[in-house]
Amino acid sequence: MAQSEYIVIKAAEDGVNVIGLTRGTDTKFHHSEKLDRGEVMIAQFTEHTSAMKIRGKAEIHTAYGLIESEGKK
Numbered sequence: 001m002a003q004s005e006y007i008v009i010k011a012a013e014d015g016v017n018v019i020g021l022t023r024g025t026d027t028k029f030h031h032s033e034k035l036d037r038g039e040v041m042i043a044q045f046t047e048h049t050s051a052m053k054i055r056g057k058a059e060i061h062t063a064y065g066l067i068e069s070e071g072k073k
């Protein structure tokens with residue numbers, strides 16, 4: 001499978017979670033990465049990863065533009 005573009009996640013607070021969900025018949029969490037404020041993760045969708053869930057306040061830079069997730073108030 002062709003590799004997709006990268007997405008960049010920059011945490012705007014401590015304890016942001018980047019959760020990878022599996023590709024295939026069932027969609028389950030398979031990986032969770034914790035980022036502290038200022039930390040950056042660069043990731044791709046792969047054969048194993050069909051979706052990502054970002055919990056917490058972060059900037060998510062994608063080919064579709066910049067999305068800002070919000071933390072709980």
Ligand code: TRP
Nearest residue numbers: 019020031043044045046048049
């Ligand atoms: N082994 C995983 C994969 O190849 C690693 C991975 C890729 C990942 N993209 C991710 C983990 C996004 C969490 C979030 O699919």
